[in-house]
Amino acid sequence: MASHSSSPVPHPSSGGSEGIFRKDRDPSSRHYRPVHSLPDVCPKEPTGEAARGLCEGPSVVADQHRWTVYNSKVNLPAALNDPRLAKRESDFFTKSWGLDFAETEVMPSFYLPNITKEHFGPYLQETAQREKIHERCKNICPNKDELDAVSSITNNHDKSRTELEQVPKIFMKPDFALDDPTTFNAVLPWSHFNSAGRKSSRDMASSRLLQEKLSHYLDVVEVSIARQISLRSEAFFHAMSSQHELQDRLTETARAVAVLRGRTAAIERIMCEGPLRALRQALTRSNCARLHNKLKLMAAVHQSQPTVQLLLSTSEFVGALELIATTKEVLQQELQGIHSFRHLGSQLCEMEKLIDKMMVEDFSMYSRSDLSRSLEDDGQVMEKDRLESLVFGLLRQRKLDFLDIYSDEMILAAKSIVTQSVVDSVSQIEEIDTDIVTKLADQMRLMTFPQWFELLKSVFENFILFLKRIKATLSVVRNVVLEALDSNQKSRLLERAAAAAGGLAEAPGTPLNQGEAELAYLTHEGLFISDALNDAQLNLGVGGGQEQSSTVGPRQALSRLDGCGSDSASGTTESSSSREHALQPGGATGISSSEDMMPSDLELGRVANNIQELLYTASDVSHDRCVKVLMARAKDGSLERLSSAEFVFLSQAVEGFVRDTEELCCRRSVSLRGALQSQANRFVHRFHEERKTKLSLLLDNERWKQAEVPAEFQDLVNSIADGRITLPERKPQGTEERKPSDYLHIDGQKYAVVGTVLLLIRIFLEYCQCVNDIPSISTDMLTRLSDLLKHFNSRSCQLVLGAGALQVVGLKTITTKNLALASRCLQLVVHYIPVIRAHFETKLTPKQYSVLRHFDHITKDYNDHIAEISAKLVSIMDSMFEKVLSKYEVKAPMPSACFRNVCKQMAKMHEALYELLPEEQAQMLFLRINASLKIHLKRQLARLGVHHDGGPQHGLVTVDVAFYTENVQSLRTLEKLDLNMAEIWEQKR
DSSP: OOOTTSOSSOEEOSSOOTTOEEOOSOGGGGTSOOGGGSOOSOSSOOOSSTTGGGGSSOOTTTTTTSOOGGGOOOOHHHHHTOSOTTTSOTTHHHHHHOTTOOOOOOOOOSSSOOOOGGGGHHHHHHHHHHHHHHHHHHHHSOOHHHHHHHHHHHHHHHHHHHHHHHSOGGGGOTTOOTTSHHHHHHHSOGGGSOTTSOOOHHHHHHHHHHHHHHHHHHHHHHHHHHHHHHHTHHHHHHHHHHHHHHHHHHHHHHHHHHHHHHHHHHHIIIIIHHHHHHHHHHHHHHHHHHHHHHHHHHHHHHTHHHHHHHHHHTTOHHHHHHHHHHHHHHHHHTSTTOGGGTTHHHHHHHHHHHHHHHHHHHHHHHHHHHHHSOTTSOSSOTTHHHHHHHHHHHHHTTOTTHHHHHHHHHHHHHHHHHHHHHHHHHHTOTTOOTTTOOSHHHHHHHSOHHHHHHHHHHHHHHHHHHHHHHHHHHHHHHHHHHHHHHHHHHHHHHHHHHHHHHHHHTSOOOOOOHHHHHHHTOOBTTBOHHHHHHHHHHHHHHHHHHTTOSOOOHHHHHHTGGGOOOOGGGTOOOOHHHHHHHHSTTSSOHHHHHHHHSOOHHHHHHHHHHHHHHHHHHHHHHHHHHHHHHHHHHTTTTTTTSOHHHHHHHHHHHHHHHHHHHHHHOOOOOHHHHHHHHHHHHHHHHHHHHHHHHHHHHHHTOOOOOOOBOHHHHHHHHHHHTTOOSOOOOOOTTOOOOOOBSSEEETTEEEOOOHHHHHHHHHHHHHHHHHHHOGGGHHHHHHHHHHHHHHHHHHHIIIIITOTHHHHTOOSOOOHHHHHHHHHHHHHHHHHHHHHHHHHHHHSOGGGGGGGHHHHHHHHHHHHHHHHHHHHHHHHHHHHHHHHHTTOOOOSSSSOHHHHHHHHHHHHHHHHHHTTSOHHHHHHHHHHHHHHHHHHHHHHHHHHTOOSSSSHHHHHHHHHHHHHHHHHHTSTTOTTOOOOGGGGSOOOO
């Protein structure tokens, strides 16, 4: 039974639907309910968060004469307190409140201790004994009143049960019905009556007996019912009185509700119908204005295709793409669902694809015409505006591979440059018949080196102009890409600023008072009154402003999308969420959509990098085509047969072209340098082989006699001494010739040389000159020069020390003069090795200094060879001393013939070496010869038994020694030579 304090009108529960409601817990809440709980008087769905609560239940005013959920007599407490709990459906909650509803275990409180049975242990122990005594006393001495009541109830119950048992069971059945023949026959047994229809006394007695029996059964049942009523009379009468009181209060409440509803209906009729009618008219006007705007927008969209065709006729690809994009955005956002425009979107897409193909073809034609035009034209970019428009259009359509088209055209143009240059050069040479020799490579091989060299320089000049043109064009393309990148960044900043401004515009305004708030929630057509008034004023202003303009373009129409919402009359089905998205700052507006079609910053950065890579590719292609020209000439080995001066000219031209391209393209291309290096290696090989062969021929014909030194060789060594490691320029014919000299004067020393060494000096100067002209071959040339110097050393050793000159040249013998002259020539080469090393060191990088160790090995080999020659000279005298002094006898006359012969040989040796070796070397050599003499003399004196004892033999030996000393010291440059002849005597122990 409902409580008296409960509200007569239940309210819907917040957790479920399907007609399940709950009552208010607080009786006073109906008098102080907040404004937002007022029901909505409009059946349509309101907008906004505050209006959502208005549609949670029916209107008590508009729906008061029909059945609503408020007429339901079952509420949530009644449903939950259903006595038939076992029969209730098991899925009651999930069916009513959704599958997400489930009974969950309540987490225990963290602030309360966990109470267990052990906490009650002490209390149970204290009360256990008392409970046992209480139970024992209760069983022993029961309560008298309880016994009397129990016995009375038991007796009455037993008596009534006995009386009720007299009543047949058929009357107790729940399906008892007299209209059932079986039941009727069981209650009124017709067998007791006369079947023939005659009424006998027996039948009357049976009928009377049956009537009394049924009356008795009725009395028993009535007595039992009266007894039960008497037992429960107090509760029954209490319930009846409460029911009467409840009915009275419900009547009063219904009367109060009727009065309230009447007043509310009067308020609605008097105060609301007029304002709502005004709002409807304002909304109708707004809808008409929006419909008019939409019709004008449709007219502008209808004119988009002819406008696109007009723009394409003037090659305005960017403008056409902008118009197509704007039209597509308008179709998707504002004109979606318009039946007349159902094919326009696909037509615009096809037109956009056509524009893509047209732009690609136009860019290809532009690239071809720009790269194939005459190189003599000015360096200005051809049709710069057209190029910028094409590049921006391709970027906008994400055709980021347009640089590949330019690259292909660039490669074809580079080939045509070489072809045209060869054709122009061959046309000026009458010796080449182009009808017979058709291949360009064969034509180039028929040219002389000056003609081919002029062709190569012409190709270099053309490629420099070609690269300048490409760089200028790519600079324009790069500027367009950078502008697009800058535009992307600026658009993002504008979007952020618009988002910030939108956030400020959505800030809550001044709160309304209670009365204004109540009126604000009275809505019509899903809009608040305040919003409707503002919207009406806005549309009036927009409509007035639009009347001033007769034509509206797509871009202008798109900019007014914020003022044109969804219209029911236009046939669109745009949702409120999409409208809200369209109104958001930075949403799907024309500008932001256009920016979204542009490539991202990362993609634009890649395009910028590809532009730089394309410039690198242009440099590489130019170098590769020049390599083709170089290799075509070098196929028959003509470049290897060039003179050093011609190859130097070629190297300088190539290096100049490479430097120019590096400055222009900031790219170090290696193909042309590699081809030149390959030819330089072949040139160095031929250069070295020619000079090595020439040196071998000179050595094989060298008779190892002192040669006269021409004045030009003296000038050559003088220029080396002055630091000029180059070949002097050839003097013109007719100049006065100077007489040659016998020696080569270098740093105050005289060098007696053979003719081969003079030519060797000129040869290694040619190596140094070649390194000056071609620095890239320094390491290779150094290796070849070291090989040449080693060859000279080893071959001269074979010819002189090995006596190979006897068979090669036909010398009768290798004299001491030949040996001394060879030693002096070797010393001259050793003198120039540090000079050569210093020169090559200036041409090498620090990482290449390791190859300079070849000069150290060569210097050691040369010094060893010089030492071997000196040892050979000493050994010649040593063998003579051994032969002569072995026959020495100490006897008169003095000086002895042996020492006379020794002095004679010493004089011959001095005569042979005096003019060839410098004074210091001659003195050192004769000191070694004198040491050899002392050894053999000391050994012979020891064999003869002559001692330093002042005897006659000692005196004779002293005379010979004095004779020998006087003769040796009389020779030139040996006057001060300390012979120390006292060492011939053995020291006494």
